[in-house]
Amino acid sequence: MPDTPAPVSAIPPVPLALYETDFAAFSQSLGAAFERYGFAVLGGHGLDPALLDRALSATKAFFALPEATKLRYRQTGMGGARGYTPFGIETAKGATHHDLKEFWHIGRELPAGHPYTDYMPENLWPQEIADFHASTYALYEALDTLGKKVLRAIATYLKLDAEFFTPTVKDGNSVLRLLHYPPVTTPGESVRAGAHGDINVITLLLGAEEPGLQLLDRDGQWLPITPPADCIVCNIGDMLSRLTNGVLPSTQHRVINPAEGRKDFARYSTPFFLHFEPPYVIEILPNCITPEHPDLGGEPITAQDFLMQRLREIKLA
Numbered sequence: 448m449p450d451t452p453a454p455v456s457a458i459p460p461v462p463l464a465l466y467e468t469d470f471a472a473f474s475q476s477l478g479a480a481f482e483r484y485g486f487a488v489l490g491g492h493g494l495d496p497a498l499l500d501r502a503l504s505a506t507k508a509f510f511a512l513p514e515a516t517k518l519r520y521r522q523t524g525m526g527g528a529r530g531y532t533p534f535g536i537e538t539a540k541g542a543t544h545h546d547l548k549e550f551w552h553i554g555r556e557l558p559a560g561h562p563y564t565d566y567m568p569e570n571l572w573p574q575e576i577a578d579f580h581a582s583t584y585a586l587y588e589a590l591d592t593l594g595k596k597v598l599r600a601i602a603t604y605l606k607l608d609a610e611f612f613t614p615t616v617k618d619g620n621s622v623l624r625l626l627h628y629p630p631v632t633t634p635g636e637s638v639r640a641g642a643h644g645d646i647n648v649i650t651l652l653l654g655a656e657e658p659g660l661q662l663l664d665r666d667g668q669w670l671p672i673t674p675p676a677d678c679i680v681c682n683i684g685d686m687l688s689r690l691t692n693g694v695l696p697s698t699q700h701r702v703i704n705p706a707e708g709r710k711d712f713a714r715y716s717t718p719f720f721l722h723f724e725p726p727y728v729i730e731i732l733p734n735c736i737t738p739e740h741p742d743l744g745g746e747p748i749t750a751q752d753f754l755m756q757r758l759r760e761i762k763l764a
């Protein structure tokens with residue numbers, strides 16, 4: 448029996464190697480998947496396997512700590528933006544039951560006196576796990592770099608300058624979320640993650656090879672996204688959807704409970720929510736208003752105000 452079930456993914460991976468060898472083809476394939484599904488899969492992500500192992504071991508070690516120890520790292524206020532959020536808190540917008548997950552949030556480390564320190568609180572680090580800080584922050588930085596590559600491809604696909612997004616996300620309020628969904632042993636109404644759209648610009652997701660992630664396709668069907676191990680699932684968040692007037696849609700997705708035979712398996716997944724810099728004003732790009740995409744309207748809004756509105760809706764603020 449293999450350790451993990453065979454991959455089933457509705458969306459074929461786009462090889463990241465194309466970024467170097469044929470950037471035009473890379474941005475076209477990636478952009479087309481995003482426009483069609485709101486999701487794309489990057490194949491051969493090139494992240495250091497040793498680093499991924501270290502970060503995953505540190506994550507597992509943290510979640511295995513006694514609840515009382517983990518709760519010492521819970522911060523209320525600031526939308527759970529840093530440290531630990533226990534099981535039973537996050538609830539998808541409009542859902543009546545909370546999700547079946549606990550998680551840890553890591554944000555950008557800013558130098559003292561940086562103008563964004565008011566928006567981006569300092570990280571917490573669990574003292575119990577020696578390699579937690581070094582391994583997970585190295586992963587944050589690797590995903591930040593990879594996300595900026597994906598944004599260059601998206602800008603090119605949208606016929607903008609390839610560097611259009613670079614200054615808008617340079618010191619962005621991005622968050623790495625280490626997620627633990629425990630085994631699902633008792634039946635109930637809750638699911639691992641209720642249907643939701645992500646709030647941010649784009650999300651890069653590691654660890655989706657344990658089945659359960661699904662996206663809601665245009666025709667109302669749920670499509671499974673369970674890619675092979677060296678892939679990263681990417682999706683468009685609400686901020687980029689708003690900026691592009693829905694040309695790149697923020698697609699609803701969820702994580703369903705494990706099937707018979709996988710109920711005893713936990714899921715550890717790691718989304719990197721890439722955000723704009725807090726003062727960036729999200730205002731529809733004029734070239735995204737076309738006959739097929741009439742102006743969806745909405746007032747310009749800063750990334751910070753947009754974020755706070757949405758965190759209140761999911762009961763994190």
Ligand SMILES: O=C(O)CCC(=O)C(=O)O
Nearest residue numbers: 640645655660702716718
């Ligand atoms: O666990 C996953 O695969 C998806 C998590 C997710 O969609 C989220 O945390 O926003």
Ligand SMILES: [Fe+2]
Nearest residue numbers: 643644645700
């Ligand atoms: Fe999500």
